[in-house]
Amino acid sequence: MEIKSMHFKANASATLANVVLQGNLKNAKGKFVTKRAEAIKDLDDFEGTRDAATAIRNKVIDNLDLWLECFERKALDTGAKVFWAKDGAEVCRLVTEIARSHGVTKVTKSKSMLSEEAGLNQALEAAGIQPVETDLGEYILQVDNNEPPSHIIAPAVHKSLDDVADLFHKVHGTPRKTEIPALTREAREVLRGHFLSAEMGLSGGNFLVAETGSVALVTNEGNGRMVTTMPHVHVVITGIEKVIPTLEDLSTLMRILPRSATGQSISNYFSILTGVKKPEEHDGPEHLYFILVDSGRADVVGTDFHAMLRCIRCGACMNHCPVYQTIGGHAYGWVYPGPMGSVLTPLYAGMENSIDLPHAATLCNQCGIVCPVSIPLPDLLRKLREKQTERGLRPLTERIGLRVWAWVAQRPKLYALGASLGVRYLKWLAGDTDRIRLLPTAPEWSLGRDFPAPQGKTFRELYAARQTRKGATT
């Protein structure tokens, strides 16, 4: 997918000004949060489960090369084929080649964020192969001119019932329906034909099990089962970091993933797929391919951002992020929104393309608290900010400003003078109120919020007074 993260500020402002979108976002807000809070209650030991999940993920990423070799060996033993892709372009090339070699004209897809990363749909179309998204949310976006997803779990969360009703009426040419069950049924009927006629199914993978060489898929709609059961070719595209050791580890992670994602104690379907169909079986693919994708992941191993590879893509961090809740997912400009996206986009799509993302956070740590694999997201965002400064990627005014500040801060007398003048100026601006409505030095910043006026004395004045008092009593 083309990266648009450099336009973060403009996109975020546009979302804030879009009344309809603000309404849709407001509607969505909170539902995931309440459901998750309810769902984690019936785990007697949520924190213990979270620690266990974190340990499982660490175990693998700390020896990722060995686990990948182990998974590959097992998968080959089951009769699957394993390919490796360095980047999105290689993913597109491999999938197209596999499709061509089996004479495929149509591919049904269950949700894969990596396919979004690679821009796979466009590549398939260019090769004359029809890609059909089958997750309801992804389908809605595909028929709406390939609109990008705005959430990793609920891709069309920014759309209202009315939006979908208009859209289906337009693209299906059917009478406009206004009930959600009727719209869902309409999509079911359209997609059923595709499930049965596609020669190839393409899925992501929530986990790759090293012990058995299997892929594990977590779904609710049943489309994941369809695309991996009906066509005679199944292609799995996953990031190289998705390996976990055993089936028991899968059970531990399953206690925490659906709860964190949608607030379910378990997803409706949880499929563990291993190898290919036997000749005497009635269904299942005869050919199974794994494409293990790097796209920036290998270079994160062992860096300051290593912990990010633990991510199990649950979406809890965005659901709980006050910034995401206000600006929605599109403003982030790439596949992954919210706090995890603000870390992943600079790492995978380039720091220089996403200068604003690590700053699109208040560092309130709501994300860090809910992350089921304990990723310290605010710390990682702070580290990215440091890297930007080290690489001289921050704007000139900010760099000069910081230099001036550093120069002054090293001269205590000058600093004290500056601080007391500054405080007086701010107090004067506030008048008799305790807020400043418009900061002349940062008018943009104070457009959306008030600046609190300084109260009482400066810290240095208080400290000096205290030292004097102390001196007087001893």
Place this chain on the structure above:
Amino acid sequence: MSSREDILGRVRVGLNRSATNAAAGRAEMAAALSNRSHGPKPAIDSNPQALLARFRIKSEQQSSTVDIVAQDSDVPVAVERYLTAMKLPKAAVAWPSLAPLDWVGAGLKVEGRGARDADLVGITGCFCAVAETGTLMLCSSPDTPAAVSLLPETHIAIVSASRILAYMEDAWTLARKELGVLPRAVNFISGPSRTGDIEQTIVLGAHGPYRVHLVIVES
């Protein structure tokens, strides 16, 4: 250099891979694979009656309906009762493994085969069930094809009470013991298919069944 070597090479650089830490890593990996350690699990009473009760409550919370019969031979009549009550057709596709039951005697037309698009009712058994979450575990094979629980709008599953286990971990142990290797598809099913993709409103019957009915056999 192949992409595989390139990717693994960079991962190794990131991990400061050396002969010594590779040996340590391999030992850790072997230990993880043989220990198969479990994470914390919610407390569950493992008495058979309690497991059945919990499985039933959890299944109903997932929007499945539940019927309990005494023995295998009562199943066809129970299925007929459900189909009549729901005004559903008296014809179904079933796992070939279930074909021997006396469906005709109960007034049903049941064919043991793989599923087709036109099938409205699908009847399956299950490998076992998990009380923790109210979940069925289905294992694919020529006798137990996966699509029977997927294509039809109504899925009826027969569950032996004696095969209701506490946790998913217990299901893995049983599968290793009875099947040796994993079948092509293990499907854990918890209620009818659903979606929340339009305004986060849950709707049953997305691409799979609209309804799941469980017939639990006590003996």
